[in-house]
Amino acid sequence: MIVLVDGGSGLNIMYTKTLDEMGVDRTNLHPIRVPFHGIVPGRLAVPLGQINLPVAFGDQSNYRTETLTFNKVGFPETFLAILGRPCYAKFMAIPNYTYLKLKMSGPRGVITVGTSFHHAYKCEVECCGHATAVVASEELATLRGEVAEKMLDAKKSTGSFESAEGSKEVLVDPSSSEGKKVRIGTALSSE
Known part of the structure; x- marks a missing residue:
């Protein structure tokens, strides 16, 4: 035994x-x-x-x-x-x-x-x-998934980026054909 x-x-x-x-x-x-x-x-x-x-x-x-x-x-x-x-x-x-x-x-x-x-x-x-x-085992895989979801939820609630009102999209390089854009605030000074 x-x-x-x-x-x-x-x-x-x-x-x-x-x-x-x-x-x-x-x-x-x-x-x-x-x-x-x-x-x-x-x-x-x-x-x-x-x-x-x-x-x-x-x-x-x-x-x-x-x-x-x-x-x-x-x-x-x-x-x-x-x-x-x-x-x-x-x-x-x-x-x-x-x-x-x-x-x-x-x-x-x-x-x-x-x-x-x-x-x-x-x-x-x-x-x-x-x-x-x-x-x-699958049980531990499920546990890992639950922990990952909680971490993503925590990141969203504490540090996620949401564009503010008063912003606009501007081409990063107007002479480029890639069309990459960035969002900037409209209330910024010209400097």
């Missing part, structure tokens, strides 16, 4: 696909409309709801279970879930990113959860590929 343990995240995230594969009934979701940032590039995300689920670390001889609150999100995933600081606090777990280990107290001693550097590298490559796909 690939679960991202992210000490920078202020919440626990569970993807819709993961909940569906677990067979979790959607009626157990609590509505929530508080947005968060940092998951979808360039946008805030609004969870589809919250759910409380039991999470266990360890093995049959030494394990610990706590109930964690997850925000359910409906966009494409690279991981099954993201465990953030609320998970660390609930389990009083200590991560060591150098050794790719997560340690916490259990009823029969310390529980250590870890992975290999090879596995972590594979996950990183997959995550980068996923991020590249998201950046190239």
Whole structure:
């Protein structure tokens, strides 16, 4: 199972696909409309709801279970879930990113959860590929279009040129056959 343990995240995230594969009934979701940032590039995300689920670390001889609150999100995933600081606090777990280990107290001693550097590298490559796909997606293209339109609207309202009353068109070079014209004010002095 690939679960991202992210000490920078202020919440626990569970993807819709993961909940569906677990067979979790959607009626157990609590509505929530508080947005968060940092998951979808360039946008805030609004969870589809919250759910409380039991999470266990360890093995049959030494394990610990706590109930964690997850925000359910409906966009494409690279991981099954993201465990953030609320998970660390609930389990009083200590991560060591150098050794790719997560340690916490259990009823029969310390529980250590870890992975290999090879596995972590594979996950990183997959995550980068996923991020590249998201950046190239139509959703981001639409977002770029929206931003460009807003910038054009802002330029029009602040610095667009509209010819004033009392102006006339004058040939730039009367001897030229190109017929290029410029608009000048009629109230200007001859100088």
